[in-house]
Amino acid sequence: MAWAKKILRVNLTKGTCASEPLNMEWAQQYLGQRGLATKYLVAETDPKVDPLSPENKLIMTTGPLTGTMASTGGRYSVVTKGPLTGAIACSNSGGYFGAELKMAGWDMIIFEGKSPKPVYLWLENDKAELRDATHLWGKTTWDVEEEIKKAHQDPQIRIASIGRAGENGVLYACVVNDLHRAAGRSGVGAVMGSKNLKAVAVRGTVGVSGIKDFKAFLKATTAAKKVLADNAVTGQGLPKFGTQVLMNVINEVGALPTRNAQDVQFEGARNISAEAMHEKRPTDGKANLITNAACFGCTIACGRVSQVDKNHWSVVNSPKYWGATGGLEYENAWSLGAANGVDDLDALTVANMICNEDGMDPITFGATIGAVMEMYQMGVLKKEQIGVEAPFGSAQALLELAHMTAEGRGFGKEIGLGSKRLCEKYGKPELSMTVKGQEFPAYDPRGIQGMGLTYATSNRGACHLRSYTVASEILGVPVKTDPLVTDGKADLVKAFQDATAAFDSSGTCIFTTFAWTLADLAPQLDAACEGGWTLERLAEVGERIWNMERQYNLAAGLTAKDDDLPKRLKTEPAKSGPAKGLVSGIDKMIPEYYKVRGWSTDGVPTKETAKRLGL
Amino acid sequence: MRVTFKLYAMLSDYLPDEARKTNSLTLDVPPGRTVGQVIDGFNLPPKLVHLVLVNGNYIQPAERAGRALAEGDVLAIWPPIAGG
Known part of the structure; x- marks a missing residue:
C-alpha cells in the first residue's frame, strides 16, 4: 500500500510526539490528504471551536501518491478550521516538503494544543522532537529555512514554516515550504502561529514502500506521464508560459476583476502578463522570467522563477530581493496587480516576494488592498489613517502596505484582518469582494x-x-x-x-x-x-x-x-x-x-x- | 476596413517583430474577410489555433470559415493553454 499507515500526533501543550496507526477503514472511504485529514478533524474537534484557540487542530497531510513516482506526486495539504472564514480550511501545496514528509514514513501530522513557547518540529524519519524556536520567532520564512538547515548541517532538509504574518495574527497567513511554495488560503498559517509552532523541518530517507503492484504502478504512471507530455496544455503551454498566460485571455473575455471589481477589463493587463515576463526590459536588457521550475515528481513544471531589475525603485536599496525567486503566477499577478490597478511587473514580483518571505496569501492580501484603495478613492479612508497615499495604481502603496501588514505595523494590522472585517469597520461592507469572508480570485x-x-x-x-x-x-x-x-x-x-x-x-x-x-x-x-x-x-x-x-x-x-x-x-x-x-x-x-x-x-x-x- | 489582430503565447512568433511588444496588429482587410481567411493568411499551424475570439466572444471551429469580420473587430487567438 502506498499509505505509510502511520500518523504523528504532536501535543504542543504537553510537548509530546507519538506515533499511531492510520485509520485504514477511513482511508478506504476518504482516500488521503484533503479527504482523510478532514475526516480526522471532523472526528476530533468541535466545529464551533475558535480557530485560533488551542482546541483547534492543525493537520499536515499527504496523499497515497505523495512521494511516489506518479507525476506531480509531491503534494501535501494543511487542514484546520480557518480563522478568516470560520469554515473548513484545506490548503494544498507543492514543492518538496510533502514528499519528504512521506519519505520519512508519515501520512500525516496532527498538531493539537498550544506550545507555551515558540517551537519547531524536527522530524528525521521516525525520530520526532520539538525544539526551541525562540531564536526563530520574528524571522521570515526565508531566514528560518536558512537557519534550520545551518543548525542541522543538512541542506537537504525540507521545511514548512510561518513568517511574521503568521506570528502577527494576519488572518490569511499561509504556511510556506521550500521558500516559494505555499499552503496559501484561508489562514492556515495564522492557526500555526496561534499554536506557537514556527516550523516543521523534515528529513526523510525511508522512502515510500508497499506499492501494491509495482509493475502495474510503473505501467500506469508511465502511461499517465505520456498523457501529460502529449497534451498541448500540460506538455507545452504551462511549462513555457505558466498560469500567467491567462492574463490576456481573461482580460479579453471581460472577466478580469479590476480595481476591486469596479471593472472587468484592465488596460494594463498586457504589461503584467506571461508575454511581458518573457520580454527583455529596456532598463537592464534582461527578462523578468529566468526559467520554469517543477515541484517534486512533476513532469509539467509550470512554476516561474523570476528576477527583477536591481535598479528598480522598489529594490535598489534591498539586495535581498535581487536574486532569482519564485515568480508571479496568474492569481498573484491579478490580486496584486489588476485588482489594484497596478501594472508595474517588477513591483508586483517584489510584492509577491514579500508575501512569500513573510507568509501571506497574496490573493486575500491583494484583494484587501483593492478595497482599501476604493475606500481611499471614496474619501472613506484618508492618508492619515492608512499611513500612505493609496490611490488605485500606486505600486508604492502596495509595497509599503505589504510590509506593514506582514509586520503588524500601523494600518497594516487592520489590513491583516481581510477585507470583510475591514470594510465592515468603516461602514462599507458592500466593498468586500468575499464569500464566507474569503476574497474571490481572478475570475x-x-x-x-x-x-x-x-x-x-x-x-x-x-x-x-x-x-x-x-x-x-x-x-x-x-x-x-x-x-x-x-x-x-x-x-x-x-x-x-x-x-x-x-x-x-x-x-x-x-x-x-x-x-x-x-x-x-x-x-x-x-x-x-x-x-x-x-x-x-x-x-x-x-x-x-x-x-x-x-x-x-x-x-x-x-x-x-x-x-x-x-x-x-x-x-x-x-x-x-x-x-x-x-x-x-x-x-x-x-x-x-x-x-x-x-x-x-x-x-x-x-x-x-x-x-x-x-x- | 480595419480590424485588430492579436496573437498570444507561442503564436506571438507569427507576428511581425514590431507587433510582438503588444501582441497586436492593425490589419486593413477587404469587407467580408472571414476569420478563417485571416488565420490562413498568417500560416498559423492548425493545432495551435485553439481559442479564437472575436471581440472576446468564442468562435466555434465550424463557424470560423464563414464568420465575416466587421470594421473595428478584434480577432484574438491562443494555442491550447490553461492556468489556475
Whole structure:
C-alpha cells in the first residue's frame, strides 16, 4: 500500500510526539490528504471551536501518491478550521516538503494544543522532537529555512514554516515550504502561529514502500506521464508560459476583476502578463522570467522563477530581493496587480516576494488592498489613517502596505484582518469582494457565470481551486461551454467539485486535470493502493468529501445565506467586454445546485444523500 | 476596413517583430474577410489555433470559415493553454 499507515500526533501543550496507526477503514472511504485529514478533524474537534484557540487542530497531510513516482506526486495539504472564514480550511501545496514528509514514513501530522513557547518540529524519519524556536520567532520564512538547515548541517532538509504574518495574527497567513511554495488560503498559517509552532523541518530517507503492484504502478504512471507530455496544455503551454498566460485571455473575455471589481477589463493587463515576463526590459536588457521550475515528481513544471531589475525603485536599496525567486503566477499577478490597478511587473514580483518571505496569501492580501484603495478613492479612508497615499495604481502603496501588514505595523494590522472585517469597520461592507469572508480570485462571475456558483458554494470560502469551470467555460477543456449563461452550470460545478476533491486527496496536483481525468488517476491509485480504485469509486469519494465538508460548515454555524456573492456582482453590470450589461445569475443557479447535490432547499444534505454516501 | 489582430503565447512568433511588444496588429482587410481567411493568411499551424475570439466572444471551429469580420473587430487567438 502506498499509505505509510502511520500518523504523528504532536501535543504542543504537553510537548509530546507519538506515533499511531492510520485509520485504514477511513482511508478506504476518504482516500488521503484533503479527504482523510478532514475526516480526522471532523472526528476530533468541535466545529464551533475558535480557530485560533488551542482546541483547534492543525493537520499536515499527504496523499497515497505523495512521494511516489506518479507525476506531480509531491503534494501535501494543511487542514484546520480557518480563522478568516470560520469554515473548513484545506490548503494544498507543492514543492518538496510533502514528499519528504512521506519519505520519512508519515501520512500525516496532527498538531493539537498550544506550545507555551515558540517551537519547531524536527522530524528525521521516525525520530520526532520539538525544539526551541525562540531564536526563530520574528524571522521570515526565508531566514528560518536558512537557519534550520545551518543548525542541522543538512541542506537537504525540507521545511514548512510561518513568517511574521503568521506570528502577527494576519488572518490569511499561509504556511510556506521550500521558500516559494505555499499552503496559501484561508489562514492556515495564522492557526500555526496561534499554536506557537514556527516550523516543521523534515528529513526523510525511508522512502515510500508497499506499492501494491509495482509493475502495474510503473505501467500506469508511465502511461499517465505520456498523457501529460502529449497534451498541448500540460506538455507545452504551462511549462513555457505558466498560469500567467491567462492574463490576456481573461482580460479579453471581460472577466478580469479590476480595481476591486469596479471593472472587468484592465488596460494594463498586457504589461503584467506571461508575454511581458518573457520580454527583455529596456532598463537592464534582461527578462523578468529566468526559467520554469517543477515541484517534486512533476513532469509539467509550470512554476516561474523570476528576477527583477536591481535598479528598480522598489529594490535598489534591498539586495535581498535581487536574486532569482519564485515568480508571479496568474492569481498573484491579478490580486496584486489588476485588482489594484497596478501594472508595474517588477513591483508586483517584489510584492509577491514579500508575501512569500513573510507568509501571506497574496490573493486575500491583494484583494484587501483593492478595497482599501476604493475606500481611499471614496474619501472613506484618508492618508492619515492608512499611513500612505493609496490611490488605485500606486505600486508604492502596495509595497509599503505589504510590509506593514506582514509586520503588524500601523494600518497594516487592520489590513491583516481581510477585507470583510475591514470594510465592515468603516461602514462599507458592500466593498468586500468575499464569500464566507474569503476574497474571490481572478475570475469575474459576471463574465464567467459558473465561477460565481463555484465561489458561492466553495466550502473554504471563495476559491477557484474547488471547481475550475474556467477550463470548460473559457478554455474548452474538456468541452467548451458558454461562460455567459447559467444553464447547466449546477451540473458542471458539481462534477468539477467532486473530481477535484478526489484529486486533492490523492497526492497529485490539480493541474494534471487539464490533461487527466479520474480515468487517468484511477489506474495509478489502484496499482498503488489496496481496495479496488475505479473512476466511479473516486467520483463517489469526491462527493463524500464534499458533503462531509458541507456538514462540518453547517455544524460550525454557516447556512445557505453564506452561499452568496458580493452585492456588486449581482447588481452592478459589467461595464465592458462580452459580459457588458450582465450581472451574476447566482440566485438562479443556487436552487439548481442544491437540487443536483441532493440537498434540501436550505442547502442541507438530505438524509438520503447522507446515507448514500455513508455519512 | 480595419480590424485588430492579436496573437498570444507561442503564436506571438507569427507576428511581425514590431507587433510582438503588444501582441497586436492593425490589419486593413477587404469587407467580408472571414476569420478563417485571416488565420490562413498568417500560416498559423492548425493545432495551435485553439481559442479564437472575436471581440472576446468564442468562435466555434465550424463557424470560423464563414464568420465575416466587421470594421473595428478584434480577432484574438491562443494555442491550447490553461492556468489556475
